[in-house]
Amino acid sequence: MNRLDGRVAIITGAGQGIGKAIALGMAREGAAVVIAEINGGNAQEVQSELQESGQRALAVPTDVSREESVLAMVERCLKEFGRIDILVNNAGIYPVSPVEEMAEEEWNRVIGTNLIGTFLCSKAVVPRLLEQRWGRIINMTSGRAFQGAKDGAHYAASKAGIIGFTKALALELALCGVTVNAICPGVTDTAQPRGHRTEEELYGMAARIPLGRIGQVDDLVGPAIFLASDAAGFVTGQTVLVNGGAIMW
Amino acid sequence: MSSADKKVAVVSGGAGGIGAAVVSRLAQADFIPIILDKDEAAGREVLAELGRQEGRGLCIALDATKKSDVQRAFDRVLADYRRVDVLVNLAGGALYAKLIQDFALREWREIIDVNLKSTFLCCQAVFPIMKAQRQGAIINTASNYAVTGSASRTAYSAAKAGIIAFTKSLAAELAPYGVRANVIAPGRTATPRVMGNYDAAGWAAASSQIPMGRTAEPAEIAEGVAFLAGDESLYMTGQTLHVNGGMVMP
Ligand SMILES: NC(=O)c1ccc[n+]([C@@H]2O[C@H](COP(=O)([O-])OP(=O)(O)OC[C@H]3O[C@@H](n4cnc5c(N)ncnc54)[C@H](O)[C@@H]3O)[C@@H](O)[C@H]2O)c1
Ligand SMILES: NC(=O)c1ccc[n+]([C@@H]2O[C@H](COP(=O)([O-])OP(=O)(O)OC[C@H]3O[C@@H](n4cnc5c(N)ncnc54)[C@H](O)[C@@H]3O)[C@@H](O)[C@H]2O)c1
Numbered sequence: 145m146n147r148l149d150g151r152v153a154i155i156t157g158a159g160q161g162i163g164k165a166i167a168l169g170m171a172r173e174g175a176a177v178v179i180a181e182i183n184g185g186n187a188q189e190v191q192s193e194l195q196e197s198g199q200r201a202l203a204v205p206t207d208v209s210r211e212e213s214v215l216a217m218v219e220r221c222l223k224e225f226g227r228i229d230i231l232v233n234n235a236g237i238y239p240v241s242p243v244e245e246m247a248e249e250e251w252n253r254v255i256g257t258n259l260i261g262t263f264l265c266s267k268a269v270v271p272r273l274l275e276q277r278w279g280r281i282i283n284m285t286s287g288r289a290f291q292g293a294k295d296g297a298h299y300a301a302s303k304a305g306i307i308g309f310t311k312a313l314a315l316e317l318a319l320c321g322v323t324v325n326a327i328c329p330g331v332t333d334t335a336q337p338r339g340h341r342t343e344e345e346l347y348g349m350a351a352r353i354p355l356g357r358i359g360q361v362d363d364l365v366g367p368a369i370f371l372a373s374d375a376a377g378f379v380t381g382q383t384v385l386v387n388g389g390a391i392m393w
Numbered sequence: 394m395s396s397a398d399k400k401v402a403v404v405s406g407g408a409g410g411i412g413a414a415v416v417s418r419l420a421q422a423d424f425i426p427i428i429l430d431k432d433e434a435a436g437r438e439v440l441a442e443l444g445r446q447e448g449r450g451l452c453i454a455l456d457a458t459k460k461s462d463v464q465r466a467f468d469r470v471l472a473d474y475r476r477v478d479v480l481v482n483l484a485g486g487a488l489y490a491k492l493i494q495d496f497a498l499r500e501w502r503e504i505i506d507v508n509l510k511s512t513f514l515c516c517q518a519v520f521p522i523m524k525a526q527r528q529g530a531i532i533n534t535a536s537n538y539a540v541t542g543s544a545s546r547t548a549y550s551a552a553k554a555g556i557i558a559f560t561k562s563l564a565a566e567l568a569p570y571g572v573r574a575n576v577i578a579p580g581r582t583a584t585p586r587v588m589g590n591y592d593a594a595g596w597a598a599a600s601s602q603i604p605m606g607r608t609a610e611p612a613e614i615a616e617g618v619a620f621l622a623g624d625e626s627l628y629m630t631g632q633t634l635h636v637n638g639g640m641v642m643p
Contacts, residue, residue, distance in 0.1 A: 311642040318604035318639045330628075354568035359628055366625025375616035378580075378609050381642035385632045389568055392561040392631030393643070 146174030147373040152225040154178040154217070156208050156265055157235030159186030161334035162284070162361050166232055167201070168194065169365035170372065175230065176200035178221045180214075180265075182207050182235070200225070208235045208261030209253070218268045228272045230372045233262040233283045233306075240295040240340045251298045258302035259309070266313060270322075279322035280372045283310050285383060287330060287391050295340070307383055314381030323380040325371050330387025332359035354389030401474045402622065403427045403467075405457050405515050406484030408435035410584025411534075414611035415481055417443055418619050420450070424479060428452040429466050429515070431484075457484045457511035467518040479622045480519045481532045482512045486586065487549040501548045508552035509559065516563055516574070523572040531567070531574040532621045533560045535633060537641040539578060553578075557633055564631035573630040575621045580637025582609040605638030 148170055158167040159181035167177045171194050179201065181187035187203035194201035202224050206217040221228055236258045239250055262283055273279025288296060289303035307326055314324040331337055331349050338346065350357045367386050370376050385393050402419040406412045407428030416426045420443050427450065428436040436452030443450065453469060455462035470477060485508035489500050512533050523529030538546055539553035557576050564574040581587065581599060591599060600607050617636045620626055635641060 314639050314642065315604050319606050354565050355571070355573075355628065355630060356568065363628035366620075366623075366627070367629070370620045370625055375620065376636075378605065378613040378638050379617065379634070379636050380605065380639040382635050384629075384634065386626075386628050388628050389564050389630040392564065393633065 146172075147369060147375070148230070149174035151175040151229040151372070152178070152221065152227050153230035153232065153372065154180055154221055154228060154265070154269065155232040155234055156180045156206065156261065157182075158232075159183045159190060161336065162329060162332060162364050163232070163234035164190055165361035165365050166234065166368045169362075169369055170230070171199040171201060173369055173373075175372075176225050177202070178217070178225070179203045180206040180208065180217050180235070208233075208265055209256035211264050214261075214264045214268050222272075227276070228269050229276075229278065230280045231265055231269045231282070232368060232372075233265055233281070235261055236284060236336070238296060238299045238336055238339055242295050243297045246298065254298035255302050255305075258299070259305045262306055262309060266324075270317070273317070273322045274320050277321040279317070281313065281322070281324040282368055282371050283324070283326045285310075285326045285328045287328060287385075287387060289328070290391055290393065310383070311381045318380060323371070323376065325376075325379060325381065326383040327364060327367055327371070328383050328385040328387065328391075328393075329364055330359050330385075330390045332361060332364070334361060352390070353387070357388065359386065359388060399423065399425050400478040401425045401427060401470070401476050402479035402481065403429060403470060403477050403515075403519070404481045404483060405429040405511065406482070408432045408439055408452070409483060410586055411579065411582060411611045411614050412483045413439045413442075414615040415483065415618050416440075418612070418615035419479065419481075419622065420445070422619055422623065424622075425474065426450050427470055427474070429455050429457060429463075429484070431456055457515060458506040460514055463511075463514040463518050467515075467522070471522060476526060477519055477522050477529065478526075479530050479532070480515060481534075481618055481622070482515050483534050484508075484511045485534060485552070487546050489548075490545040490590075492545055493547050496548065504548035505552050505555075508549065509555045512556055513559065520567070523567065524570045527571050529567075529572040530622050530626075531560075531563070531572070532618050533574065533576050535576045535578040537578060537580050537635065537637050540641050540643045560633075561631045568630055573626070575626070575629055575631065576633040577614060577617050577621060578633050578635045578637065578641075579614045580609055580635070580640040582611055582614055584611055603638045603640045607638065609636060609638065
C-alpha cells in the first residue's frame with residue numbers, strides 16, 4: 145500500500161535538484177506528478193524517466209512568476225489527470241548581490257519567483273482543494289529566512305515571506321481539510337548553492353553541521369511525503385527544518 | 394524472525410493516552426515496544442490489546458523521576474534485548490492548574506520533575522547505548538504551551554520549554570554518533586486524562602479555538618512520533634514538530 149495512491153501532485157521547479165527528488169519520491173508512493181518547470185528540456189527528461197518506470201507524469205513548461213502560465217499549467221494538469229491533491233511550491237532562485245547594488249529587476253525576479261510564484265500556484269489550486277475538502281500545500285523555505293543572507297537580502301525576504309504566507313494560508317484553509325506547511329532545507333547538494341559558493345566552501349560546511357554532512361536531495365523526500373500523506377492531517381502552519389541540526393528551531 | 398533481529402522502541406509513559414497510540418503505531422512499524430510507566434496494570438493492558446507475545450514486548454514499572462528506577466529499567470532492557478533503537482519520552486502532564494501564588498513549591502517541582510527530569514534521566518540512561526550502537530532516535534514531548542505559555546500552567550510551560558532547549562543541546566551532543574533527538578509538540582489531544590478536565594460544553598469550546606476546529610486524536614500524535622523515529626527524518630535533529638491543527642505556528 146502506497147501512501148499517495150490516487151493522488152495528483154504538482155511540483156514546481158521539479159526539473160532538477162530537490163524538486164526532482166520529491167517528484168520521483170511522490171511517484172514512488174503512487175502519485176501522478178506534474179513537473180511544472182521553466183526549463184522545458186529538464187522537465188521533459190524527468191517525465192520520460194518516470195514514464196519509463198511505469199509512473200504517471202506530465203511535464204508542463206511553466207513560469208511560476210506569471211499568472212497566465214500558472215493557470216495554463218493547472219488546466220493541463222486537470223485535463224490530463226482530472227484532479228489536484230498536492231502542490232509543492234519548490235521553484236526558487238538565489239542570485240547574489242549586496243543591497244547597495246541590487247537592481248530592482250533582480251529584486252522583482254527573486255520575489256516574483258519565490259514568493260509571488262508560491263502565491264500564484266497556491267491561489268490557482270485552492271478552489272480544487274476546497275471542492276474536494278482535502279489538500280496539501282508544501283512550500284520550500286530556507287534557513288536564510290531565520291538567519292538572513294549576506295548578498296541575498298531578496299532571497300531571505302522571499303523565504304521569510306513564504307513562512308508568513310504559509311501560516312496565513314493554513315489559517316484560511318484550516319476548516320476545509322487542507323493543510324499548508326513549509327519545509328526548510330539546510331544547505332543541500334544541488335546547483336543552487338553552487339551559484340554563490342565554491343565546491344570547497346560547500347563541502348567545508350559539513351564541519352559546522354551537527355550531523356556532519358551537508359544535505360542530499362533525498363533527505364527532503366521523506367518529510368515531503370509525510371506532510372503530503374494522511375498521516376500529517378493535523379499538522380498545519382508548521383515549518384519542518386531538515387538540516388542536520390544546523391539550525392534548531 | 395527472532396526478536397534479536399527486531400528494532401526496539403522504549404516508550405516512557407507508554408501506558409497513557411498518547412502513549413498507547415504511540416506504542417501501537419511503533420509496533421505496527423515493526424518495533425518491539427517496551428513500556429516504562431508507573432501504572433504497570435495499564436501498561437500490560439496496552440500490550441495485551443496489541444496481542445503481544447511473551448518476549449515480544451515488555452512493561453516495566455518505574456518512577457521515571459527516580460534515577461535508580463530509570464537505570465534499573467534500561468539495564469533490564471539491555472539485558473533482554475541488547476539494544477534500544479528508539480526512545481520516546483511521554484511521561485508527564487500538567488498535573489495542577491493553579492495561579493502562581495497558590496502553587497506550593499512541592500507541586501511546582503513535581504511538574505518539573507515528571508516532565509523535564511524524567512526526560513533528562515531517560516535520555517541520560519539511553520545515551521551510552523545509542524552512542525555504542527552509533528544509531529538511534531530520541532523523541533521528547535513538549536506542548537504548544539512551551540511556546541505560548543498559559544495562565545495557571547507556569548510550571549508545565551517552563552518544563553515543556555525546558556524540554557525543547559534540553560533536546561537541542563542533547564541533539565548537538567549526540568550528533569557525532571549519528572544519533573538524533575527531536576521533539577514532538579502535541580496540541581490539545583483527546584486523551585481521557587485531558588478530557589477529564591472539561592465538561593462537554595467546555596471541551597466543545599476548547600475545540601472550537603483550534604483553527605482546524607477539533608482536537609488531535611492520539612493516533613495523529615503517534616504518526617508524528619513515527620515520522621521522527623523512522624528513516625524518513627534521518628537528516629532532522631534538534632527540531633520540534635508541532636501537531637496541533639494550527640493552534641500554534643512558531
Ligand atoms: N539547495 C539548497 O541548499 C537549498 C537550501 C534551502 C532552500 N532551498 C530551496 O529549495 C528549492 C529547490 O532548490 P534546489 O536546490 O533544488 O535548486 P535548483 O536550482 O537545483 O532547482 C530549482 C528549479 O526551479 C526551477 N525554476 C526556477 N525559476 C522558475 C520559474 N520561474 N518557474 C518554474 N520553475 C523555475 C529551475 O529551473 C530549477 O529546475 C528552492 O526553493 C530553494 O530556494 C535550497
Ligand atoms: N493530551 C494532551 O492534550 C497533551 C498535549 C500536549 C502535550 N501532552 C504531553 O503528552 C504526554 C502524554 O500525555 P497524555 O495525554 O497521554 O497523558 P496521560 O496522563 O494519559 O499519560 C501519561 C503517562 O505517564 C505516566 N507517568 C506519569 N508520571 C510518571 C512517572 N513519574 N513515572 C512513570 N510514568 C509516569 C502515567 O502513568 C501515564 O501512563 C505528556 O508529556 C503530556 O504533557 C499532552
